[in-house]
Amino acid sequence: MSGEPARDARFDGGRGRWVGASVPRREDPRLLSGRGRFVDDVHLTGMLHAGFVRATVAHAHLTGVDLEATRAVPGVVAAFDAADLDLGDVVALLDRPPEEFTPTTMPVLARDKIRFVGEPVAVVVARDPYAVEDGIEATVVSTDPLPAVVSEQTALAADAPAVHDEAPGNVLLDVTMFDTPGVDEAFAAAAADGIVVDLVTHSARQNALPLETRGVVAAWDDHDDQLHVQICTQVPHQVRTVIAHSMRVPERTVRVTVPDMGGGFGQKCVVGREEIAVAALARRLDAPVKWIEDRREALTAGFLAREQRYRSRAAFDTDGHITALDVDIACDMGAYSCYPFTAGIEPLMAAAEMPSVYRVPAYRVRARALTTNKAPSAPYRGVSRPQYVLAIERVMEHAARLLDLDPVEIRRRNVITEFPWTGINAVTYDPGSYLESLELAETIMRDEGWTALRERALGEGRFVGIGYCCFSERTGYGSEAFAKRKMQVVPGFDISEIRMDTTGAVVVTSGTMNHGQSHETTLAQIVAEKLGIDIAQVKLRQGDTERIAYGWGTFASRSATIGGSAVSLAAGRLGELLCRIAAHLLETRPENVALDGEGGVVQLDDPTQRISFADIADVAYLRAHLLPKEVEPTLSATASFDVPGDGTFSNATHAAVVELDPGTGRVEFLRYACVEDCGVVIHPQVVEGQARGGIAQGIAGALYEQVTYADNGEPSAASFIDYLVPTATEVPDISVDHLETPCATTENGAKGAGEGGTIGAPATVLNAVNDALRHTGVELDDTPVHPQTVLAALDDAATSREEATA
Amino acid sequence: MTSERQLVVLAVNGTEHELLLEPRQILSDVLRHELGLTGTHVGCEHGVCGACTVLVDGEPVRSCLVFAVQAEDAEVRTVESLGEGAELTDLQQAFRAHHGLQCGFCTAGFLMLAEGFLLQEPDAGRDEVREAVSANLCRCTGYQNIVDAVADTAARRRGSPGSSTQEAAP
Numbered sequence: 011m012s013g014e015p016a017r018d019a020r021f022d023g024g025r026g027r028w029v030g031a032s033v034p035r036r037e038d039p040r041l042l043s044g045r046g047r048f049v050d051d052v053h054l055t056g057m058l059h060a061g062f063v064r065a066t067v068a069h070a071h072l073t074g075v076d077l078e079a080t081r082a083v084p085g086v087v088a089a090f091d092a093a094d095l096d097l098g099d100v101v102a103l104l105d106r107p108p109e110e111f112t113p114t115t116m117p118v119l120a121r122d123k124i125r126f127v128g129e130p131v132a133v134v135v136a137r138d139p140y141a142v143e144d145g146i147e148a149t150v151v152s153t154d155p156l157p158a159v160v161s162e163q164t165a166l167a168a169d170a171p172a173v174h175d176e177a178p179g180n181v182l183l184d185v186t187m188f189d190t191p192g193v194d195e196a197f198a199a200a201a202a203d204g205i206v207v208d209l210v211t212h213s214a215r216q217n218a219l220p221l222e223t224r225g226v227v228a229a230w231d232d233h234d235d236q237l238h239v240q241i242c243t244q245v246p247h248q249v250r251t252v253i254a255h256s257m258r259v260p261e262r263t264v265r266v267t268v269p270d271m272g273g274g275f276g277q278k279c280v281v282g283r284e285e286i287a288v289a290a291l292a293r294r295l296d297a298p299v300k301w302i303e304d305r306r307e308a309l310t311a312g313f314l315a316r317e318q319r320y321r322s323r324a325a326f327d328t329d330g331h332i333t334a335l336d337v338d339i340a341c342d343m344g345a346y347s348c349y350p351f352t353a354g355i356e357p358l359m360a361a362a363e364m365p366s367v368y369r370v371p372a373y374r375v376r377a378r379a380l381t382t383n384k385a386p387s388a389p390y391r392g393v394s395r396p397q398y399v400l401a402i403e404r405v406m407e408h409a410a411r412l413l414d415l416d417p418v419e420i421r422r423r424n425v426i427t428e429f430p431w432t433g434i435n436a437v438t439y440d441p442g443s444y445l446e447s448l449e450l451a452e453t454i455m456r457d458e459g460w461t462a463l464r465e466r467a468l469g470e471g472r473f474v475g476i477g478y479c480c481f482s483e484r485t486g487y488g489s490e491a492f493a494k495r496k497m498q499v500v501p502g503f504d505i506s507e508i509r510m511d512t513t514g515a516v517v518v519t520s521g522t523m524n525h526g527q528s529h530e531t532t533l534a535q536i537v538a539e540k541l542g543i544d545i546a547q548v549k550l551r552q553g554d555t556e557r558i559a560y561g562w563g564t565f566a567s568r569s570a571t572i573g574g575s576a577v578s579l580a581a582g583r584l585g586e587l588l589c590r591i592a593a594h595l596l597e598t599r600p601e602n603v604a605l606d607g608e609g610g611v612v613q614l615d616d617p618t619q620r621i622s623f624a625d626i627a628d629v630a631y632l633r634a635h636l637l638p639k640e641v642e643p644t645l646s647a648t649a650s651f652d653v654p655g656d657g658t659f660s661n662a663t664h665a666a667v668v669e670l671d672p673g674t675g676r677v678e679f680l681r682y683a684c685v686e687d688c689g690v691v692i693h694p695q696v697v698e699g700q701a702r703g704g705i706a707q708g709i710a711g712a713l714y715e716q717v718t719y720a721d722n723g724e725p726s727a728a729s730f731i732d733y734l735v736p737t738a739t740e741v742p743d744i745s746v747d748h749l750e751t752p753c754a755t756t757e758n759g760a761k762g763a764g765e766g767g768t769i770g771a772p773a774t775v776l777n778a779v780n781d782a783l784r785h786t787g788v789e790l791d792d793t794p795v796h797p798q799t800v801l802a803a804l805d806d807a808a809t810s811r812e813e814a815t816a
Numbered sequence: 817m818t819s820e821r822q823l824v825v826l827a828v829n830g831t832e833h834e835l836l837l838e839p840r841q842i843l844s845d846v847l848r849h850e851l852g853l854t855g856t857h858v859g860c861e862h863g864v865c866g867a868c869t870v871l872v873d874g875e876p877v878r879s880c881l882v883f884a885v886q887a888e889d890a891e892v893r894t895v896e897s898l899g900e901g902a903e904l905t906d907l908q909q910a911f912r913a914h915h916g917l918q919c920g921f922c923t924a925g926f927l928m929l930a931e932g933f934l935l936q937e938p939d940a941g942r943d944e945v946r947e948a949v950s951a952n953l954c955r956c957t958g959y960q961n962i963v964d965a966v967a968d969t970a971a972r973r974r975g976s977p978g979s980s981t982q983e984a985a986p
Contacts, residue, residue: 032915034912034913035912035915037920038911038912038917038920039902039904039912041917041920041923042898042904042908042911042912042917042920042923042927043855043895043896043898043899043902043904043908044853044854044855044856044894044895044896044898044924045855046855046920047854048854048857048921050848050854050857050858051848051854053849053852139845140838140840140841219955220919220921220955221857221859221865221867221919221921221922221953221954221955221956222857222859222919222921223859270919270920271919272857272919272920272921272922273918273919273921273955273956275955304861305859305860305861305862305865458985458986459985459986460986462986463986525919526918526919526920526956527918528918667986680984680986681984681986695915696915698915699915699918699956699957699958699961702957702958702960702961703918703955703956703957703958704958705958706957706958706959707955729860729862729864730860730862730864730865730953731862731864735865735953735955737949737950737951737952737953737959738946738947738949738950738959738962738963739946739947739950740950741958741959741960742984743960743963743984744958744960767958
C-alpha cells in the first residue's frame with residue numbers, strides 16, 4: 011500500500027528541443043506593449059453602439075415596452091423590442107426522453123415573460139455609448155410581477171410558480187444515471203458493521219468572471235456578401251450557427267472572427283443572446299454596431315455557475331473501504347438552458363463522474379437541473395467537478411474521523427491504483443498517478459515540517475490545519491465521450507490544416523480558441539518539434555470561421571489534447587510530403603530520407619546529402635516542373651483528431667496548510683502545494699500558470715465569491731464591492747510539482763491542464779479549515795466559508811470549552 | 817443627457833492633444849476611443865479592478881474614475897509609453913520571463929501600477945510588492961508570477977537580481 015513517493019517521475023523538462031521547454035511566449039510582446047487587439051479595441055468607420063434595456067424584476071409577465079421617448083433622445087439612432095427584431099429563439103436540446111429532459115427556449119429579447127433581473131428586454135442603438143445610456147434610461151418597461159423562484163426550496167415547492175410553462179415543476183433535467191446492484195445491501199451491512207456517512211454540501215453561485223467582459227462588433231461586408239461578427243467567444247463556429255439560425259440566413263453569410271480575448275473560463279463557450287441581437291442590428295441598420303458588456307451586466311446578467319447541493323450517503327466497512335455511494339444532486343441552473351450544452355451540463359457531469367478517483371463498488375445517483383429566476387448557467391472551469399470532488403472529499407474526511415483514520419490513509423485505501431480502471435460509473439480511466447500524487451503531497455507536508463507544526467500549534471493556542479484533496483479530471487472529451495451526454499450537437503474532434511510558404515515557414519490552423527492559455531506558443535512548439543524547424547517559422551491561426559473548416563473551440567481542457575494532436579498529425583503529414591519531394595530531388599528512395607530536425611531533409615545513407623525546406627518549397631511553388639509526377643504543386647496537409655473512448659484523465663493532489671485567525675475569522679494560507687500530472691508537459695511554465703490561476707479561482711469559490719439574491723430575486727452582488735474577487739493578498743504562493751504519466755491516446759502524450767487547479771482547491775481549503783477546527787467538533791461542509799462562519803465556529807468551541815471546565 | 821462640449825488639452829505620453837469633449841466623458845474612454853490608445857483596458861468602470869490604471873503626474877490612477885477634463889494640466893502616461901518601439905522595458909521583460917500574464921487583459925494596468933509604485937518605493941521588498949499588486953485584479957495568473965516580476969524588477973533596479981522568490985517555512 012505505502013511506498014516512497016515517485017519523486018523520480020517528476021518532470022524535468024528537456025523532452026525535445028521545443029516540447030518540454032518553457033520558451034518565451036509568442037503572444038507576450040504585443041500584450042505587454044498595449045498592442046493587443048481586443049474586441050473593444052476594434053473601431054470601424056460609422057460604427058454605432060448598442061446597449062440593452064434590462065428587466066428590473068425577476069419574474070413577471072411583460073406587458074409593454076415603450077420606446078418612444080428612447081428614440082427621441084439626442085444621439086439615439088434606433089431602439090427595438092422583441093417584436094421589432096423578430097429573431098428566432100436559442101434552443102439547446104438533449105436526445106433524452108421527456109421524463110428526463112424538458113426542452114425550453116431562450117428568446118433573444120424577452121417576449122412575453124421576464125425570467126430574471128437583467129434579462130434583455132429591448133436594445134438601444136446610438137452614436138456613442140453615453141447616448142446609449144441616456145436612451146436606456148428613457149425607456150419605460152411595464153410588467154405584471156409574479157412570485158420569484160430563487161432557491162431549490164421555492165423551485166420545488168408544491169405551489170411554486172413555473173419559470174417555464176413547459177416545466178411546471180421547475181425541473182429541466184431529472185436523471186437517475188446509475189442504480190447498480192448492491193447499494194441497499196451495502197448500506198445495511200455498513201449499518202451493522204461499519205459506518206455510514208450522510209452529509210449535505212452546498213456550493214454558492216459563482217461568476218467565471220473573465221476580466222474582459224463579453225462584447226461584439228458586427229458589420230455587413232458587401233464585398234464578401236457576409237456579416238462579419240468580431241466577438242470574444244471560445245466557440246466561434248457555434249456562434250456562427252446560432253446567429254445564422256436566429257436571423258434565418260444561410261450560415262455562409264455569417265463570418266465569425268475572434269480577436270485577442272481577455273479570458274473566458276467557460277462563460278464564453280456558450281452563445282449569448284446580446285451578441286445575436288447586435289449581429290441582427292448591423293444587418294438591419296446597415297452599419298457597424300458594437301456592444302460591450304459592462305461589469306454590472308456581467309455580474310448580474312452574464313452566465314453563472316456552480317450553485318449546487320449534494321446529499322451524499324456513503325457506506326464504509328470497518329477498514330475504511332467505501333462499499334456504496336448514494337447521491338442526490340440538485341443544480342440551480344437559473345432561467346434558461348445554454349447553447350449548446352443545455353441545463354444538463356452540470357448535473358450530467360456530476361452524476362457521471364462523482365465516484366472520482368476512488369474504487370466505489372455500488373453507486374446510485376439522481377441528478378436534477380432546476381430552473382429559477384436567476385441569470386442562466388454556463389460551463390465554468392471544472393464544471394461540477396469542484397462540487398462533486400468537494401462532496402466526495404468531505405465524505406472521505408467524515409469517514410476518516412468516524413473510523414479514527416488519518417485522512418491520507420483513508421484515501422490510500424480507496425484510491426484507484428490499477429489502470430485502465432473501468433469504474434462503477436462505466437467510465438474507463440486511463441493510467442494516472444493518483445496514489446503517487448497523494449503520497450508526494452503527504453511527503454511535502456511532512457518533510458517541510460507542516461505536519462509537526464499542525465501538532466504543535468494546538469498547544470500554542472493556534473488553529474492550524476492541513477487539508478488534502480485527491481482528484482482526477484477528464485480532459486479531451488472526444489465525440490464518443492460527449493455522445494454519452496446525448497447532446498443534439500456532439501463536440502469532440504478537431505481539424506488542423508498546415509501550409510508551408512515559398513520560404514519554408516508554416517501557418518497552421520486549429521479549431522481551438524486561445525483566450526490566455528498560450529496556444530500561440532504551445533501549439534507552435536508541437537509543430538516546430540514535429541517538423542524540426544524554429545518556432546519563429548510557425549504561425550498559428552485560430553478564431554476565423556472562414557479560415558478554419560470547423561472547430562469546437564476551447565473548453566473542457568481539450569486544446570492541448572485534441573487540438574495539439576490535430577496540429578501534430580497535420581505537421582507529420584506535411585513532413586511526409588516534404589520527404590517525398592526531397593527524395594525525388596535527391597534522386598533516392600523515399601525510405602532513404604528523413605527530417606533532419608534542422609529545417610531540412612537528409613539522405614540516410616549519405617548525410618552529406620541534404621535539402622532544406624526552403625529549397626523544397628522553392629521547387630513546390632516556383633519550379634513545379636521539378637516535382638515528382640504524383641505530387642501536386644502545394645505544400646499543405648490536413649488532419650483531424652478525435653480522442654477515442656472515454657477520454658484521458660489528468661490527476662492531482664493538493665495540500666494546503668491554513669491558520670484561522672480567532673480575532674477576525676480570516677483563513678490564512680501558510681502553504682499551498684499542488685502535485686499534478688497532465689501527462690507530457692509541453693511548456694512547464696504554462697502548465698504551472700494554469701495550475702496557479704486555477705487554484706486562485708478555486709480559493710475564490712472556497713472563501714470569497716458568492717452571487718447573492720434578495721428573496722424577490724434581485725441580485726445583491728452587482729459590483730466588486732459585494733462580489734469579492736481575491737487579490738494578491740488573498741491568494742498565496744503555490745508550489746507545483748509535476749508527475750508524468752504520458753497519455754497513450756493523444757499524439758503528444760499530453761493530457762489537459764486547464765481546469766485541474768480550480769477543481770481541487772475548494773475541497774482542499776475546506777478540508778484544511780475543518781482540520782484546523784478538529785478539536786471544536788464543528789464540521790463545515792458548504793462553500794464559501796466566510797470569516798463570520800469561522801468566527802462562529804471558534805466562538806462555539808470556546809463556549810463549550812468554558813462550559814466543560816465550569 | 818448630452819451636455820455642451822468643451823475644448824480640452826490633454827498631455828498624453830508627451831504629446832498634447834486638443835479635444836472637444838463632453839464633461840462626462842471619463843479619461844479611460846477618451847484615451848481609448850478619442851486618442852486610439854487602446855492599450856489601456858476597462859474592466860469594471862467602478863474603480864476596483866485596476867485594468868485601466870495609468871500614471872497621472874507619476875501617480876497610478878484609475879482612469880475610469882477620472883473625467884478627462886480633470887486631467888487637463890497633468891502629464892498622463894499609458895502603457896504605450898513603455899519601451900522604445902519593439903523594445904520592451906525591464907519591467908515588461910520581467911513580466912514575460914516570469915509568465916506574469918496569460919490573457920493579457922489586466923496587464924497594462926499592472927504594468928502602470930508597478931511603474932508608479934517602483935518610482936515611489938524603489939526599496940520595496942516582495943511583501944510590499946504583494947501589497948501594492950493587491951490593488952488590481954487578475955483572473956488568470958493567481959498573482960504569484962506578477963509579484964515575482966515586479967519584485968524581480970525592483971531588485972534588478974537596485975542591482976541585486978535573483979532574490980525575488982520566497983519559500984514558505986513553518
